[in-house]
Amino acid sequence: MAKMAVEICGVSFKNPIITASGTYGFGREFNEFFPLERLGGIACKAVTPEEKLGNPPPRVAETPSGMLNAVGLQNPGVKRFIREALPWLKKQNTVIIANVAGSSLEDYCQVATALEDTDVDFLELNISCPNVKKGGMQFGTSYEGVETVTKAVRSHTSKPLMVKLSPNVTDIVDIAKAAESGGADCLSLINTLLGMRIDVRTRRPILHNNVGGLSGPAVFPVALRMVWQVASHVDLPVIGIGGIAKWQDAVEMMLAGATAVQIGTANFTYPDTPLKVLAGMEEYLESQHVEDINEIIGTVKPW
Amino acid sequence: MAKMAVEICGVSFKNPIITASGTYGFGREFNEFFPLERLGGIACKAVTPEEKLGNPPPRVAETPSGMLNAVGLQNPGVKRFIREALPWLKKQNTVIIANVAGSSLEDYCQVATALEDTDVDFLELNISCPNVKKGGMQFGTSYEGVETVTKAVRSHTSKPLMVKLSPNVTDIVDIAKAAESGGADCLSLINTLLGMRIDVRTRRPILHNNVGGLSGPAVFPVALRMVWQVASHVDLPVIGIGGIAKWQDAVEMMLAGATAVQIGTANFTYPDTPLKVLAGMEEYLESQHVEDINEIIGTVKPW
Amino acid sequence: MQNVQRTVDFLVSIKAQIYLKALAKRMEVFMKYLEEQCPILSKIEIAPGIYDVTLKAPGIAALASSGQFVNVLCETFTLRRPISICGFDKEKGTLRLVFEVRGEGTKWMSQSTEGEKFSVVGPLGRGFDVKDPSQKAVFVGGGIGVPPLLEAAKAYGENATVIVGFRTASASILVDDFKKNGNHVQLATDDGSAGHHGFVTQLLQKHLDENPCDVIYACGPTPMLKAVADEAEKRGVFCKVSMEQRMACGVGACMVCVCKTLTPKGDDRYAQVCKNGPVFNAKEVVWNG
Amino acid sequence: MQNVQRTVDFLVSIKAQIYLKALAKRMEVFMKYLEEQCPILSKIEIAPGIYDVTLKAPGIAALASSGQFVNVLCETFTLRRPISICGFDKEKGTLRLVFEVRGEGTKWMSQSTEGEKFSVVGPLGRGFDVKDPSQKAVFVGGGIGVPPLLEAAKAYGENATVIVGFRTASASILVDDFKKNGNHVQLATDDGSAGHHGFVTQLLQKHLDENPCDVIYACGPTPMLKAVADEAEKRGVFCKVSMEQRMACGVGACMVCVCKTLTPKGDDRYAQVCKNGPVFNAKEVVWNG
Numbered sequence A, B: 001m002a003k004m005a006v007e008i009c010g011v012s013f014k015n016p017i018i019t020a021s022g023t024y025g026f027g028r029e030f031n032e033f034f035p036l037e038r039l040g041g042i043a044c045k046a047v048t049p050e051e052k053l054g055n056p057p058p059r060v061a062e063t064p065s066g067m068l069n070a071v072g073l074q075n076p077g078v079k080r081f082i083r084e085a086l087p088w089l090k091k092q093n094t095v096i097i098a099n100v101a102g103s104s105l106e107d108y109c110q111v112a113t114a115l116e117d118t119d120v121d122f123l124e125l126n127i128s129c130p131n132v133k134k135g136g137m138q139f140g141t142s143y144e145g146v147e148t149v150t151k152a153v154r155s156h157t158s159k160p161l162m163v164k165l166s167p168n169v170t171d172i173v174d175i176a177k178a179a180e181s182g183g184a185d186c187l188s189l190i191n192t193l194l195g196m197r198i199d200v201r202t203r204r205p206i207l208h209n210n211v212g213g214l215s216g217p218a219v220f221p222v223a224l225r226m227v228w229q230v231a232s233h234v235d236l237p238v239i240g241i242g243g244i245a246k247w248q249d250a251v252e253m254m255l256a257g258a259t260a261v262q263i264g265t266a267n268f269t270y271p272d273t274p275l276k277v278l279a280g281m282e283e284y285l286e287s288q289h290v291e292d293i294n295e296i297i298g299t300v301k302p303w
Numbered sequence C, D: 001m002q003n004v005q006r007t008v009d010f011l012v013s014i015k016a017q018i019y020l021k022a023l024a025k026r027m028e029v030f031m032k033y034l035e036e037q038c039p040i041l042s043k044i045e046i047a048p049g050i051y052d053v054t055l056k057a058p059g060i061a062a063l064a065s066s067g068q069f070v071n072v073l074c075e076t077f078t079l080r081r082p083i084s085i086c087g088f089d090k091e092k093g094t095l096r097l098v099f100e101v102r103g104e105g106t107k108w109m110s111q112s113t114e115g116e117k118f119s120v121v122g123p124l125g126r127g128f129d130v131k132d133p134s135q136k137a138v139f140v141g142g143g144i145g146v147p148p149l150l151e152a153a154k155a156y157g158e159n160a161t162v163i164v165g166f167r168t169a170s171a172s173i174l175v176d177d178f179k180k181n182g183n184h185v186q187l188a189t190d191d192g193s194a195g196h197h198g199f200v201t202q203l204l205q206k207h208l209d210e211n212p213c214d215v216i217y218a219c220g221p222t223p224m225l226k227a228v229a230d231e232a233e234k235r236g237v238f239c240k241v242s243m244e245q246r247m248a249c250g251v252g253a254c255m256v257c258v259c260k261t262l263t264p265k266g267d268d269r270y271a272q273v274c275k276n277g278p279v280f281n282a283k284e285v286v287w288n289g
């Protein structure tokens, strides 16, 4: 069987399948379906310096081949994350990626600092959450914003730093370069596309936040395009996210240049999606006589 | 039955259903399914000053609830459009929207000039086609670009001018304001989102152009969000496009502020989609005791 | 007690033991949530647009308790549909769901046929958690909020008064099932076509005026729940309500399904309906949240 | 002639007239393309993964000619699947499609059952346009490219030699159907498990060396088509080929389905496979385009 391990910034993942931030909590619930240790890694729900209540419900709406969410960063705060979630997570034998969020530069730095001496393996900078009023999007959608926040967090952490990019931008390569210039070790993309749904009967947006983040298979082609563009133009490792639901999707992402992938929404449809994707990739590699998954990364042949 | 007629820039449409540019040719083929005169209007395939060959095939790929296309503006040129397509179209008793494209400012102005003394009712400026190397996207994704090309075309036409916006931008409202400042009479949005698919067996992008434009139900939530944002912040009439396949979608667009809608990809799934959408809207209005469709435009109640 | 007895019976049954062992082995460790492919054993339209479905779901049935729900996959939809567990038979390994066609997903479910399979995730959430069925209980249900009450009311037998309300007589469901439980059933319809002409809350007030009651369980539209909760509060009766919210993961990981509740300290918080609920202590719920 | 006769017979049949009138009235004017909801009359797996389906499609069958195709909606997919018309019976109002499971859409089609309906758009494209079936014709088909040839070969009866190639014996289809047409059938398989061990082009060369031929019709993988076209060109025989391309509208409106051809003046152009084709004069096709 093909070797499935990949290494990113010195951290080794037993396979390239990571569950995406915000869709997998801190791992405990989905661990009821299959043990987390089967995963390459888990990207935890975003944490902020203090507990956050989040947006009023409804926070979710279904869309064709996708969904909108507007959680608004509800989380217990970084301290409780360290105290209550991390010790358990540590025992699960998978790479732990903490997702760092906030509404100001200081927030981000504070979370990074709090995580410095913990068992977290990786920081993922969430500068692209579209569901909070301050921070979030603003940082994520301009060269200056991305560079500034990356630089600031960089100076507060010695852990490998992944910057998660927003797709709601004109030029994703430009934004990726800003993260690189700010000192990112690696990039993950995409976060959600901003979308909306209206209830025609009540004439109200379905989401209380009016707009929310689009995820799921619907966004896959956009995510794949962005991963390909960024991987072709920036020298950092890339983690592909967005709409992955089948092994083919994960393979496409890796052919486009991703070293690993994150799976989010598809966990809601089938909780065993990560295992099915992994098994499918293994079969694919076998059928293609590839002995190490690293051999396929970035090998798409553009016309 | 509710009144379905809408008026945009002094042109009256018997109903708000228009077929979207590039999906309906110059109307002849789909006229074999039902007469064009049932439509509020038809947005014709983009025309350029001279005939264009377009991109090599494959030009289409399916995606979850959507498709990618990379036609590359294949068209017979504006002169043949006027000679061969317009006389027939004129007889079909529907509003004729010409879709103007090119790869330079001069191209756009040349097409507008050529159409000045024709039976075309409306010009739709296609500054957002992602499938041509020059022009297209560049014009469509910066404030300066949009303002410049709108202004230039404005000075070459006395016909109502609709500017069609690209969704591949950080701030759609900013782009809409650029079109307004350039002299647009009305806005249509969205054009396609840039996407990609890879054949995992051949490791080649499915599209010969590598990337292409995403359309269909998958993009609806993004389109709706953008229509709502633009309609709420810009004083021009807006035509909603993107992923409309059911009457509910069209109603959502109008609640969000669109005066009319365009239907593209859904014509491929069911050629009678425009009629079904229209019938569904009529029933909806009846059930809501609304006597004139104009009464629902922009009446979404945000939280 | 009846419930506990049944569970014990089941656990000692050899068949179940073999099943659970095989399951545990397949899943490598013992799991609380399962995803099962469940053949449809029967499907009946018990009122216009309301379907009563029995599924073969031995794993989920074995773990189920009253007031919990399952998450049903509707083909081609990204999100599963939460449906309450109306009944379960741990020995037969079956699960009973009663659902109303509301939109595209439930329509798809209604078009399935016997022999086809639903992918079901469950059992999910915190149910009614019946403590002492020798107490006097009142169950209040409105419309499609009635099915989740059936299994809990069974535990109480004739100690339970069940007050159910529907739009109209033809939309009424499960009345005979409650009677079979031994429950005292009172019926209300909005149009007076059967039972009391009016709201369940009127019947509830009347009942509470005249009878002792230790606990109230309610499920139905939010305004009804609020009215029941107010009534319980006023009279100092313990009350549990089953809440609804749009969901995604169904297990407590994604935070989309919240409802505003009070912490023990009295602070607002957004609790997850799928994990902290769907059944909440009525006093915890912030009704205008 | 046979074909023309049949069409004429049909057009005078009262039933057909009534049907077409009703149709025309419903569509307000006479339409060339139809969207019909077509019940599946029969479905047979004629080789592993290859299905032979007969549909009730009176409107489309009435208008169909050999070499045209239809566009089949596969539930939940945005794009229809183009499938060639393998046969039609204008009197019975039926349409025969033979398709191979290649991906998700054709898999969905293969899982449908008798009585269910396909939404079919057609008839589409320019077919083989048989002019004089008293001429000597050779039909060359490879794999799933064989079905579109059947109806055209019927017109030629024993004036047609049909050379068909498959991967292996068990994958061979429609051989008996061609024989029933009265055609002379030659079979080739890649693995030699039936007929000639090798390519159809080898059989074609041999046949042309020994027999007169006025026209060649071919459908199959592009390398095969190119080889047949080269052979025809070399010998100065008129040749028509049926091309494939990914499609969207299927009617000629969206310009996605192109194949490079030469204009009469010799310039390159991208012709629409769905409207200008799928059958092209082999000389027009730019094979390396």
Ligand SMILES: Cc1cc2nc3c(=O)[nH]c(=O)nc-3n(C[C@H](O)[C@H](O)[C@H](O)COP(=O)(O)OP(=O)(O)OC[C@H]3O[C@@H](n4cnc5c(N)ncnc54)[C@H](O)[C@@H]3O)c2cc1C
Pocket: A061, A062, C069, C079, C080, C081, C082, C083, C084, C085, C098, C099, C100, C101, C102, C103, C104, C105, C106, C107, C144, C147, C148, C243, C244, C245, C246, C247, C278
């Ligand atoms: C804990 C719980 C238990 C439930 N038990 C039952 C039951 O036993 N019987 C029954 O008929 N219904 C029950 N419901 C409601 C049922 O989930 C919805 O009617 C169903 O999801 C509607 O799906 P749809 O595709 O038909 O509607 P659509 O409106 O097409 O659905 C669109 C999206 O909105 C969600 N949605 C729509 N309405 C609701 C709702 N009321 N609650 C939650 N999500 C909704 C859907 O799940 C889907 O994601 C329950 C809901 C919850 C939260």
Ligand SMILES: Cc1cc2nc3c(=O)[nH]c(=O)nc-3n(C[C@H](O)[C@H](O)[C@H](O)COP(=O)(O)OP(=O)(O)OC[C@H]3O[C@@H](n4cnc5c(N)ncnc54)[C@H](O)[C@@H]3O)c2cc1C
Pocket: B061, B062, D069, D079, D080, D081, D082, D083, D084, D085, D098, D099, D100, D101, D102, D103, D104, D105, D106, D107, D144, D147, D148, D243, D244, D245, D246, D247, D278
């Ligand atoms: C004019 C014409 C006639 C055809 N006639 C037949 C026939 O009689 N029998 C038969 O078995 N097949 C025929 N095909 C091929 C058939 O259309 C494809 O096998 C089918 O579209 C594959 O769909 P899928 O969903 O199974 O595959 P997927 O790969 O899942 O499809 C993904 C997308 O690619 C398109 N696609 C994939 N392969 C092809 C292809 N070879 N040609 C065109 N589009 C493709 C699909 O239509 C769909 O849009 C014909 C194709 C054309 C263009």
Ligand SMILES: Cc1cc2nc3c(=O)[nH]c(=O)nc-3n(C[C@H](O)[C@H](O)[C@H](O)COP(=O)(O)O)c2cc1C
Pocket: A020, A021, A022, A023, A045, A046, A069, A071, A073, A099, A126, A129, A164, A190, A191, A192, A214, A215, A216, A217, A219, A241, A242, A243, A244, A262, A263, A264, A265, A266, C248, C254, C256
């Ligand atoms: C309910 C939900 C909550 C999310 N929360 C976060 C978050 O807290 N931090 C973050 O970086 N991304 C968050 N995301 C984005 C996902 O991590 C992922 O980038 C996106 O959903 C696209 O991947 P998918 O299509 O596989 O879901 C969230 C997504 C969903 C659906």
Ligand SMILES: Cc1cc2nc3c(=O)[nH]c(=O)nc-3n(C[C@H](O)[C@H](O)[C@H](O)COP(=O)(O)O)c2cc1C
Pocket: B020, B021, B022, B023, B045, B046, B069, B071, B073, B099, B126, B129, B164, B190, B191, B192, B214, B215, B216, B217, B219, B241, B242, B243, B244, B262, B263, B264, B265, B266, D248, D254, D256
């Ligand atoms: C095959 C195809 C060709 C298109 N060509 C054009 C074009 O020439 N000019 C243009 O402005 N938009 C073009 N579009 C974009 C559509 O007009 C429309 O904006 C987009 O497809 C979103 O709408 P839909 O989801 O309803 O298809 C094209 C779209 C498709 C699918």
Ligand code: FES
Pocket: C246, C247, C248, C249, C250, C251, C252, C253, C254, C255, C256, C257, C258, C272, C273, C274, C275
């Ligand atoms: S639905 Fe995900 S937390 Fe409740």
Ligand code: FES
Pocket: D246, D247, D248, D249, D250, D251, D252, D253, D254, D255, D256, D257, D258, D272, D273, D274, D275
């Ligand atoms: S498929 Fe649209 S032009 Fe051929």
